[in-house]
Amino acid sequence: MMKIDLEIVKIKNPQELNVIIGQSHFIKTAEDIYEALVTAVPTIKFALAFSEASGKCLLRLESNDEDLRVLACENALSIGCGHSFIIFLKNAFPINVLNQIKKIPEVCHIFCATANPLEIIVAQTEQGRGILGVIDGLSPKGVETELDVKSRKELLRKFGYKL
Secondary structure, three states: OOOOOEEEOOOOOOOOOEEEEEEEOOOHHHHHHHHHHHOOOOOOOEEEEEEOOOEEEEEEEEEEOOOHHHHHHHHHHHOOOOOEEEEEEEOOOHHHHHHHHOOOOOOEEEEEEEEOOEEEEEEEOOOEEEEEEEEEOOOOOOOOHHHHHHHHHHHHHOOOOOO
């Protein structure tokens, strides 16, 4: 009988930055995501940490911001799951880059894209660790009112996503 342990890894994100968590399968993931990010938003600041799952099993880091690089590295090591990646963003929202990341041939899955408090559900076996899912933000507290709808629409216009 095989044993499995579950762990919750809280993502450290003191600046409440946008973060993307995903799964990929090939060593060139770090370079390909880097290219996708800078092509999508030339002014973007970001860091990407990609955990290899074979060979040397190294953490591959690409970044154009040293503080974000440290943050991505620390969180990826805490998650500790092969073929997973974490991206921290400044000067861009996930909506600006998600389609480009999803189109990268080696990207298998996006678990989340959020600035909310984030927990990663990790399974540990004798072989290694894997991400089972995420807890993204908080539970609903009610249904939006007309005033909430108005506020939501105003926020979208403030960000420039609606006329």
